Amino acid sequence: MEVLLAVLVGWLFGAAVYLMLSRSLVRYLFGLVLISNAANLAIFASGRLTRGAPALVPDGLTAPAEVVANALPQALILTAIVIGFGLLAFAFVLAYRAHDELGTVDTDAMRVAEPIAEEKPVPAASGRETAV
Amino acid sequence: MNSLILSTVARAVIALMVLFSLYLLIRGHNLPGGGFVGGLVAASAFLLHAIANGVPATRRLLRVDPRAITMIGVAVAIIAGLVAAFQGAPFLTGVWAFPGGVPLGTPLLFDVGVYLVVVGAVVTLVLALEEDA
Amino acid sequence: MAERGGESRGQVPGWAFVLLSLAGVVFALTLVPRVASGEVLRVAIPWLPSFGVQFSFFVDGLSLLFALLITGIGVFIGLYARAYMHGHAQTGAFFCYLIFFQASMLGLVLADNIITLFVFWELTTVSSFLLIGFDHASEKARRNAWQALLVTGAGGLALLAGLLLLAQAGGSMELSELMTAESGVQEHPLYLGILVLILLGAFTKSAQVPFHFWLPNAMAAPTPVSAYLHSATMVKAGIYLLARVHPSLSGTPEWIWTLTIFGAVTAVWASIVAMRQTDLKLALAYTTVMALGTLTMFLGSEAHIAITAAMTFLVVHCLYKSALFMVIGIIDHETGTREVDRLGGLFRAMPITAVAAAAAAFSMAGFPPFLGFIGKELKYEGALAVASEPLLVAGAAIAANALMVGLAAVVAIRPFYGAPRTYDRTPHRPPFGMWIGPVFMALLGLTFGVGPEYVGNLLINPAANAVAGIQKDVKFALWHGVNIPLMMSILTVALGVAVFIFSDTLRRWLASALGHLLTGDEAYDGVKGAILKLADVQTAILQNGSLRRYLFVVFAVTAAGVGGTLIAEGGMAWPALWPDVPIYEWAIVVLIAAGAVVPMAARSRLAGICGLGTVGSGVALIFLIYGAPDVAKTQLLVEVLFVVMISVVFLKLPRFAETTHPPKRGRLGDLTLAAISGGVMTLMTLAVLDTPLNDHLTKYFEANSVPGGQGGNIVNVILVDFRALDTFGEIVVVAVAALGAFGLIKLRSTRAGGS
Structure with a gap:
């Protein structure tokens, strides 16, 4: 299954890259969702898979009696999912507000910070004290 | 959304969900559950309430601004960490006591902080979006 | 500029600077007897012990000499600046920068650990940037502050690399150990790299040709700053570094030739350029470059007498240079000009200043009975003792000194004597705070010259011994009898008088002869422009929006x-x-x-x-x-x-x-x-x-989850106990993201319609 997941990770990542390269901010955000999923799956697969044995210690024991799933990647992914949600929510709101303010979701049309007709900065006049 | 059926059912379901979320939070240290999952369940409950009864009703139900819940959560987590610091151990080291054999420790308090942050953050966001839409 | 309320502002920082300096002098003086007897004082606080980095300091003869100069001259710079900056709106900031700068310099000369040294080295760069650019409304001041920062900062980077290699080659991070132990750095395969990198740091800081151009430009700073930067501090940091690494790096042909040639070229070139300046402050700035060249040249030598000469000249130079800068500042302050052609006849208005200027200029020119005379005799003696190339060193020393005599005369005589001129404002006697500095410095030059034994035995010999790494005390005396150095002195004075007499002709001739050479300043502009252009091009390619x-x-x-x-x-x-x-x-x-x-x-x-x-x-x-x-x-x-x-x-x-x-x-x-x-x-x-x-x-987590974390859900125990700090960071991120999104939603732009 790990091998299958490796292929799936690549597939999701590829789809995410394609979506993120789109001019539409909406598609870009879709790509962001997919790339988070791809990353989580990659971490999960890297920790190796154990079927049907959650990382729990039965009552009365001090350590798991049998082989259980790797707990470490699970802890990483759990927080990654929540953080990813925070990031996504923020990005969505950003896109939403950008659409409000700029009237477009075409990233190539969003040139507020980097206008196309950029004025070259005036070179600092030389304030040389002396010519030797 | 003005649906009598939804708002009636929602009332019962919401109460159950909040209860369930607390259950997940408390048992999370030994069985599946925990602050993240519990917080998300509770947040979904309030979200359902907002959809059924409108955002103003949800705000009234919460009594506290969800932003405050978020920050209280962060504060609770900090306090849980400082307990160890005051005992000379590194910040966020687990400190345990066993009153009557029940294990009580700062990691549980910390998990409560996580729960509150997740609830507060999600509800803050979704309510604000609903109001804006 | 002189706003109301500016009167009282800046009083506290001003006095704080003076008193701090004074406390430093007193403390340094109490250490003199112990250090003079050969003791080395150390103090160390662990910083990053696993990397051998300590916050450590030590005091030997060399450090103490520098510390005394920094604090001692600081006292009078402080008094002077209080009067000079009087009424300026930002006096408070000015003195804060000055305190910052002084503390950085002190840290630098007292540092033991190479990382400590480097940190303070960079702090002097940063604080001098603030001081040079103090008049930040002026385009020129900003540009020149940048220049000083970039040139000395680039050198600082080279220095860091050099110091780290030195520590690797020498097997210690502590300078005191690198100096004393037979570290064998000279035979190490990295020696050449170490030497080049450290010299880059020292030469940029101490304004050696071809990196000298930033120093005259640093004249954009207020005069008290120039006086301080040029005499006891900043530029002397490079000299201090050369002296400090002298025991571990010197003696090889590479060291001797590099220092001798760079020093000699700098000294002669700077004195020639100094002659052609009409602005007195600028002329003095170039004599500083000349002094730095001379010091570098002498530190190239192994001979103990040459090093003693360097240490003596260091003291001499600090005294007369700070005094003369303050005098120029007074003239500027009282007349509104520093152009030598427009000055004259000021003696009547400011006799005390004129006398102090004359005394300082005598020391500069090396006339007896001033300390400058002893310094110059030692220089000639040291030059003749240079094993490799005595004629080159002696020739360069005579040429530079002769020009120095001429310049000293120009600075001390031209503004004060001759026909009185008309000025924009009527010159008055300057306030006490302004003239006490030059007078005291000139007096010290005289006292040390008449009775050189104390300063020689207590300060200069311990410093020279620390640099040379051997105990050998030179006997200081005003009169050494008729010998070769005296003959050389007489030749110097004769040449110097000629230079003074023909100074105007010389200046005009130099101006036409040297008009169109490529200067370091232009090279700096060229390099900076090229870097900016490169940035433009690659930005246009990579960041097209x-x-x-x-x-x-x-x-x-x-x-x-x-x-x-x-x-x-x-x-x-x-x-x-x-x-x-x-x-x-x-x-x-x-x-x-x-x-x-x-x-x-x-x-x-x-x-x-x-x-x-x-x-x-x-x-x-x-x-x-x-x-x-x-x-x-x-x-x-x-x-x-x-x-x-x-x-x-x-x-x-x-x-x-x-x-x-x-x-x-x-x-x-x-x-x-x-x-x-x-x-x-x-x-x-x-x-x-x-x-x-x-x-x-x-x-580990599986085995410790229940015993250590009291929890059977291992994932949850990792989240809230083992790796709780990570989780804490993450919930903070979630909270911030939610609040940020909330702000985005709620705080609409005030633009109507928000199209």
Whole structure:
């Protein structure tokens, strides 16, 4: 299954890259969702898979009696999912507000910070004290 | 959304969900559950309430601004960490006591902080979006 | 400029600077007897012990001499600046910078650990930047402050590399150990690299040709700062460094020739350039460069007498240079000009200043009975003792000194004597704070000259011994009898008088002869312009303002980097067997893969959202099957919230069709990159899976979850106990993201309509 997941990770990542390269901010955000999923799956697969044995210690024991799933990647992914949600929510709101303010979701049309007709900065006049 | 059926059912379901979320939070240290999952369940409950009864009703139900819940959560987590610091151990080291054999420790308090942050953050966001839409 | 309220402002910082300096002098003086007897005082506070980095300081003869000069001259600079800056709106900031600067200098000369030394070295660069650019409304001041910062900062980087190599070669991070131990640095294969890097640091800081141009430009600073920077501090930092590493690096042909040639060229070149200046302050600035060249030249030598000469000249120079700068400042302050052609007859207005200037100039010119005379005699004696090239050194010393005599006369005689001129304002006697400094410095020059034994035995000999690394005390006396150095002195004076008499002719001739040489200043402008142009060009290529371009570059570089590394390092791993997976798991994987295609192909947003929901739920199922119930639950709940959120917000955004798509050709490139990126990610994951799993941490968590964390849910114990700090960081991020999004939603721009 790990091998299958490796292929799936690549597939999701590829789809995410394609979506993120789109001019539409909406598609870009879709790509962001997919790339988070791809990353989580990659971490999960890297920790190796154990079927049907959650990382729990039965009552009365001090350590798991049998082989259980790797707990470490699970802890990483759990927080990654929540953080990813925070990031996504923020990005969505950003896109939403950008659409409000700029009237477009075409990233190539969003040139507020980097206008196309950029004025070259005036070179600092030389304030040389002396010519030797 | 003005649906009598939804708002009636929602009332019962919401109460159950909040209860369930607390259950997940408390048992999370030994069985599946925990602050993240519990917080998300509770947040979904309030979200359902907002959809059924409108955002103003949800705000009234919460009594506290969800932003405050978020920050209280962060504060609770900090306090849980400082307990160890005051005992000379590194910040966020687990400190345990066993009153009557029940294990009580700062990691549980910390998990409560996580729960509150997740609830507060999600509800803050979704309510604000609903109001804006 | 002189606002009301500026009167009282700055009083406290001004006095604080004076008193701090005074306290420093007193403290340094109490150490003199112990240090003079050969003791070395050390103090160390661990900083990064695992890297051998300590916050450590030590005091030997050399450090103490510098510390005394820094604090002692600081006292009078403080008094002077209080009067000079009187009424300036930002006096408080000025003195704060000055205190900052002085503390950095002190830290630098007292530092033992090389990292401590480097930190203070950089702090002097930063604080001098603030001082040079103090008049920040002036374009010139800003530009020149930048120049000083960039030149000395670049040298500082070289110095850091050199010091680290030195520590590696010498086997210690402490200067005191590098100096005393027979560290064998000279034989080390890295020696040449160490030497070049450290000399770059020292030469840029101490304004050796060809890095000298920033120093005259630093004249943009207020005069008290110039007086301080040029006499006891900043530029002497490079000299201090050369003296400090002298025991461990000197004696090789590379050291001797580099220092001798750079020093000699700097000294002679700077005195020639100094002659052609009409601005007195600028002329003095070039004599500083000349002094630095002389010091470098003498430090190139191994001879004890040459080093003693350098240390003596160091003291002499500090005294007369600070005095003369303050005098020029007074003249400027009282008349409004520093042009030598427009000055004259000021003696009547300011006799005390004139006398002090004359005394300082005598010391500068090396006339008896001033300390400058002893310094000059020692220089000649030292020059003749230089083993390798006595004639070169002696010749350079005589030439530079003769020009110095002429310049001293110009500075001390021209403004005060001759026919009185008319000025923009009527010159008065300067306030006490301004003339006490020059007078005291001139008096010290005289006292030390008449009775050189004390200063010689208590300060200069210990310093010279620390540099030379041997105990040998030179006897200081004003009169050494008729000998070769005296003859050389007489020759110098004769030449100097000639220079003074023909100074105007000389200046005009030099101006026409040297008019069009490429200067360091122009080279600096050229290099800076080229760097800016390069930045322009590469910015235009890489950052053209299109998000798609940025992302394309990021993904392409990632794919090329990861894929290239995998191929180059032989990390490719092909699964041996086709996976043996139950049919329902196959179904889930296929479902996820199909779900990912939907948003790529779909024309409708709703279909896209459904596709994403399929992916998310499928991933949750995988988590559930493979023993991660908490993760699966979290994933599912997030999916739900995500869909709700989108249904609120997203449907307000325009349809895909409404956004113009680039032509198919462009998307074909995107598709190729996407395929390559995906393939690389698969290969990387396979490579990871091919490496044996290190389950050290997992085993630790499993074994300690119940005993240490009182919890049976290992994932939860990791989150709230073992790695609680990570979780804490993450909940803070979530909180900040939510508050930030809230702000974005609620705080609408005030622009009406918000089109």
